[in-house]
Amino acid sequence: MSFNTFGRMFRYTSWGESHGPALGAVVDGCPPGIALSEADIQPWLDKRRPGTSRFTTQRREPDIVRILSGVFEGRTTGTPISLMIENVDQRSKDYANVAVAYRPGHADYAYDAKYGFRDPRGGGRSSARETAARVAAAAVARGVIPEVRIRAYLTEIGGDVIDRAAHDDAEIDRNPFFCPDPAAAARWEGLVDAARKAGSSLGAVVECVAEGVPAGWGAPLYAKLDGDLAGAMMSINAVKGVEIGDGFAAARLAGEGNADAMRPGPDGRPLFLANHAGGIAGGIATGQPVIVRVALKPTSSILTPVETIDRTGAAAEIATKGRHDPCVGIRAAPVVEAMMALVLADHKLLHRGQIG
Amino acid sequence: MSFNTFGRMFRYTSWGESHGPALGAVVDGCPPGIALSEADIQPWLDKRRPGTSRFTTQRREPDIVRILSGVFEGRTTGTPISLMIENVDQRSKDYANVAVAYRPGHADYAYDAKYGFRDPRGGGRSSARETAARVAAAAVARGVIPEVRIRAYLTEIGGDVIDRAAHDDAEIDRNPFFCPDPAAAARWEGLVDAARKAGSSLGAVVECVAEGVPAGWGAPLYAKLDGDLAGAMMSINAVKGVEIGDGFAAARLAGEGNADAMRPGPDGRPLFLANHAGGIAGGIATGQPVIVRVALKPTSSILTPVETIDRTGAAAEIATKGRHDPCVGIRAAPVVEAMMALVLADHKLLHRGQIG
Amino acid sequence: MSFNTFGRMFRYTSWGESHGPALGAVVDGCPPGIALSEADIQPWLDKRRPGTSRFTTQRREPDIVRILSGVFEGRTTGTPISLMIENVDQRSKDYANVAVAYRPGHADYAYDAKYGFRDPRGGGRSSARETAARVAAAAVARGVIPEVRIRAYLTEIGGDVIDRAAHDDAEIDRNPFFCPDPAAAARWEGLVDAARKAGSSLGAVVECVAEGVPAGWGAPLYAKLDGDLAGAMMSINAVKGVEIGDGFAAARLAGEGNADAMRPGPDGRPLFLANHAGGIAGGIATGQPVIVRVALKPTSSILTPVETIDRTGAAAEIATKGRHDPCVGIRAAPVVEAMMALVLADHKLLHRGQIG
């Protein structure tokens, strides 16, 4: 798991900049014989695609994926699967000021500090556009774990939280916010519109549940399932916090309140009476739903001017024009799902390798 | 970063069970020429050692470390450094019931589901006793990053939060809770005593700050400094949540409220007006203090009986006798520091390798 | 170094099949600020390109490389460099018989045994066409090690050995065999012509010398410079043997005959009186030229019919039509150079990371 490669056994290497000719991923270690075509990948990219509602960036990218290797007669061959997505709607002139001054909260300054210079067009490599490569790779991963059902949804935008009692999975795809609570979705329209019009931006919380993960996946101590999920989620642009199960709320429970009591289940497997642990104990899946929650900060690229410095170190002020998501958390939901799928596919193969 | 090895360039491999003859770590990739003796490691182990107050487990382990390789005439040679700590106070008979029934919230069931059987004595490999190996390895890592100052402290036990205004670093080592607020420390005595007497346990929140991390350490995209920290922290026993900088609170800020505005600094480097980001942007250090916060659940091993099943799948009830920390979060503070040091040492070497 | 990724710090991931739409490599970990354009890569691909003489396969591939990421304004940015080469001269119908019967000596049967099926067109992933990706990646690696000069040449075809006394580096590029001895090159024309006309093929030995490698690169014990070179060279198609320095001949020397005696050198560095060791001791470069020699078997795809079985297990006979190199060893020379450059670039960064 180093630099631009993710995973141990089911691995992908991502490449590409926001305004380069293309971006992509090379998936390596995928088992052979899995049915795969562009049609299996495209729907997931479409979910993440920008410009589908007024609540996301207006950049128009069709995000058409091409499979360049690793598939023969409709099935994976076990060799590397190269996926490529061409960029078609670059508008680099918007970034003239970004090239000289640093957007606070963005990676601009850090990249310059590390590399000495950077590709400023659209944020270059630090752009969330890279997440398209993840979503494409994850579509392949999904074929490796047909026993698992994954869904991610927003529980909060700008501090406005859904009503858990109103949660309805069927609602998630019926609004532009991946929101399971229709009343919250309605409120969020106003919230996001207001932020956008004010030249501001909003943060969000995304929750992701994976059902069907067999007890046993995961591995102590430095390939813990929750450790890998935390690392994976924190690698997503704008994520600042990760919780497994009850997360920070668990720190406020007493031992007996946090215990996921067990009773004999119908099929020899335990029947858990609660899931505070989020489906993972000791880094290993317990067979309960795996639950992850991530916090995303508000978009750093905003129209409201902010104090900053330029590349020479002089005082400056920056207002980011370009085209940006007023709430990056919205389009993060498919990416969170993708990372969940990628981690689980990797752990399925790792488990099978060690345990047989 | 796989299984029982952590790190890419500065790596350690940990081994050992709670009630085995010994535990240890092999540190690999350490630069040569660094002064190192057991005396450099022992104080850090002493901070983590059990039995130092009535608020931790009463197991009496001296935790004496031996260096078995990799050091010649008081300096590291660049070859692997083998560190060993003997276990002396095993009392395995306490675990007879744990061998047959599963402690809810603990790794017992998950290990059996994965491996088919397990070493139940003291939790075997899943015991927090393994963290002694991390602390020893981290003492070596500290020698690699003399420019960095790390401190971890508790901000919360059982939901009782410190007063940030009363924070005094000097207080951290003056109470048995690594608490920077003396008033909170006084309250926590009562809280933890009460939990212990009630056969219950408490959760906690640990915060860790690293000052002196140069801008530039870290790497996009799957070796992000925050991604690695998240994975590292989540690998610690009982951790259920990780935040960088403002963490989940950032999700409730507007873009301009979350921006860490920059002004020209005295030495050509930026002067940041805030640190919502926790010192990391785009996965790369900005030169500000790196701030991480982790949530620890209450100890799963409690005296209060809990419903469970046994290895045959039959209904059972379990009350864990043994010797346990009433609040694992307390002794986690030195471990959180250790993981911070280990991640930073690794990234210093990675940065130097790629950038020169 | 796993599956389709090579290297630890300077890494590349290769992808693509012989008759797919394209092949390529993603180079990761390259330092920033190195001048790089397609013009820096193309000449190396041209050296390896098929169809340049009657002694190589007649497949006509222009092997034009495109840089899709990781370069901005003519310099590497430190982010992944995606390189793509389109296949244009596929003639897959030639492989109808290969799809059903196994070519002895080729990977056909082994791939089927592993994956259950395979892409038979042109050998799919097992084709030496993949080495174009290595050569492209190595062109990037060369920019990382400007202090090193690498040259590979053939010392032997079909058992006909060059005259070491006649070795002239200037001759290497003057004949189609990368042969430093013009008299041997003249003889080889007849040899290879005869083999081609007979529907047979020939093996070869390639030697590679890297000058300018500083003492200290390399690392005990499982990242030894010679260990990495051996693994790298053996990963090239048709390679069956690797020697460092005197190689197998060293096994016939006495201790004092094998010793590379040292005298004080002009600049404080040792002056070696011999180089039996091939520039590596204990896995670490000594500052002498690094010398590697590899043996390549004769091309397995030959016109002469050979006994085999088909996919059903029935007896068959196979004569491979297609277009093949009568001596794969010839075009291997640029690939051996490439692997040398890739290993050395990786070790330069590893050394810099650990030692500073």
Place this chain on the structure above:
Amino acid sequence: MSFNTFGRMFRYTSWGESHGPALGAVVDGCPPGIALSEADIQPWLDKRRPGTSRFTTQRREPDIVRILSGVFEGRTTGTPISLMIENVDQRSKDYANVAVAYRPGHADYAYDAKYGFRDPRGGGRSSARETAARVAAAAVARGVIPEVRIRAYLTEIGGDVIDRAAHDDAEIDRNPFFCPDPAAAARWEGLVDAARKAGSSLGAVVECVAEGVPAGWGAPLYAKLDGDLAGAMMSINAVKGVEIGDGFAAARLAGEGNADAMRPGPDGRPLFLANHAGGIAGGIATGQPVIVRVALKPTSSILTPVETIDRTGAAAEIATKGRHDPCVGIRAAPVVEAMMALVLADHKLLHRGQIG
């Protein structure tokens, strides 16, 4: 596979110096439930142990192994297995001259060039004593691959080659040379005695055959079974060449002469009519015996004085007293077997992980 860790899925990390208190290995990734005790490891260490005949070093090391973790009630638990061997017969005063002057052919100078200084006692980390850790780890690996039978033997000492027609596996353990030809073994007694008395040393060639390796183990392109074997063998002290199957001799064969023709076998699997390939094609096992051959140079530490320089760069002469093997190739046979077992165990788990 980095630095002091070997393997991807079945991994071990080795540590220890020649004259330190102990050396050892941590085996990670071993499947659970495999019977293992010290008694399963000790016989393999005894085969490699020094001082068992007058043809090896007279250092007396009992090489008693202790298992410190990872085994419970006689079976592996799936967690790391820590193996430790104490050094008892260090005699460091023999190395006073080695500390100041460099032995030509040895790692002394290279280590100083890399690390700035080194532990000179007995060669420190560069001593072949480290191979005890490999042999111990390999004893664990053997339990993972019960289907495979491995034997290594010498085919050549000091240029004196065995008679292949006289090869008898039963002879291998009946002489101190692991020699399958009793006549050659008798000759080698005189050869090695003479070299020892002359203060010289001899090289050797070791061949290793693994039977029972199923078709399919291995993986293109950078985890090829032969690539991994080559890297593994070259990591053994004093190895300068590696061949798979016919090796360099294959370079002198014509295509049809090198083809391993196939006929229908009794059980649906192919019956191969030859094994020039050494059981590997395209990096993947074919089901035939896997054959590797390695060349070992003569021991670099010899009594005969050799010209060298000292640490200050001044001219010197060195004659190594200490206790050394007159032919390191002899005791390398168990180490070559060990690396074969370690590579195969790793590939079994990798194959199972990807293919299921």
